Amino acid sequence: MSTSETISTDKAVRTTLKLLGELLTGEAARSVGVRLWDGARWPDDRERQVTLVLNHPGALRQMFLPGTEVGLGEAYLYDDFDIEGDIEAVFAVSDELTSVIGGKLDKLRLARDLRRLPAGDRRDTRQGVKARLRGKRHSIERDRQAISHHYDVSNDFYSLWLDYRMVYSCAYFPTSDTDLDAAQERKLDYICRKLRLRPGQRLLDIGSGWGGLVMYATQHYGVQAVGITLSEPQALLANERIAQAGLADRCRVELRDYREVDEPGAYDAVASIGMFEHVGEATLSTYFTQAKRLLRPGGLLLNHGIARRAGLPAARGPSFSDAYVFPDGELVPINASLNAAESAGFEVRDVESLREHYAMTLRHWVHRLEANHDDALRFVNEPTYRVWRLFMSGSAHGFNVGRLNVYQALLAKPGLGGAADLPLTRADLYAGLPAEPPSGC
Secondary structure, X not given: OOOOOOOOHHXXXXXXXXXXXXXXXXXXXXXXXXXXXXXXXXXXXXXXXXXXXXXXXOHHHHHHOOOOHHHHHHHHHOOOEEEEEOOOHHHHHHHHHHHHHHOOOOHHHHHHHHHOOOOOOOOOHHHOOOOOOOOOOOOHHHHHHHHHHHHOOOHHHHHHHOOOOOOOOOOOOOOOOOOHHHHHHHHHHHHHHHOOOOOOOEEEEEOOOOOHHHHHHHHHHOOEEEEEEOOHHHHHHHHHHHHHOOOOOOXXXXXXXXXXXXXXOOEEXXXXXXXXXXXXXXXXXXXXXXXXXXXXXXXXXXXXXXXXOOOOOOOOOOOHHHHHHOOOOOOOOHHHHHHHHHHOOOEEEEEEEOHHHHHHHHHHHHHHHHHOHHHHOOXXXXXXXXXXXXXXXXXXXXXXXXXXXXXXXXXEOOOHHHOOOOOOOOHHHHOOOOOOOXXXX
């Protein structure tokens, strides 16, 4: 029999069970059970934290024969397999699989056994949600396409699992049992405190999303606020919400790229919350130079963004995130972003990691998304729902184990004689905050 020939269903079961025994050997694998298309279970019938459901005899072939993160993700998107239970637990197993396949397991033998499984039916990729961008990387036009791919999915879809303000960035949990709405409001207040906002000041929010920060800063700190986004649906909904709140005379959201803002020295404070991941390493100098240009002397920039851990080996091949979630997104280590900020003329005044907070935020989002699965399918198709479930769960795992981090860097544009508009201590940041550290990560 050649390696391209398939085998009977009984043999497919035996080959699948053999492969599972070779692949799932580590500590994390003990938390995972597998259910085959015929109802058989591996390694036994005991209920586990998460169950992988192989939906046809060629499921493992579709999952592992491509040998890429994208191929494995696509096998989930197009229902070669499903994940029941705590999806985040799958990623610890994935880490072990990478080690096993990359080291101890004979790759040629693995490929031979996978090819003996049926190839399966051709997928209906017309439902696909893969990014297809055109033009020069990180040009304004291509960045518009990238933002549209991610954020223009559906406002109604996002509203199912975000907090009521629709804040799409890491929340701030003063205690481990704080609910998501309260944690996101605390985060918005924390940003305003770090920027030391005062009535009458002007705030620019780069990447303002659905307007949560500009509305909060206007209502609670008395500023005049402008938000900018590249997503037209975001801008439309943000301005509707601003008008409904009676704030249209004090804040607004505009459809603009940060490079298109031409108001030198016009702002007392600039916030960039969860937008920095889209900038790109080659464009860091442009980004920080423009932010500094827009600030008055002594003004402050709060740059809140995800970073990858320095020293991690480069990923082999395209990532699932780049293909399906954040096309052209780039994560740089914190030292690279701080170096770029200083090179642009900023002074670094404070840096804080919120890594555990983002793991907690993502878990809230995933649980809310899963609870609203049926409603979500009113606005997106099943593969799109699965993209977000898979990506957010994998990100939670990345923050949990420390591959990913998220930092708030407070940067000052030096004023006359090096002055910065900051108090001598951080005491004002923590007034009224409980002392309990976040847990559960």
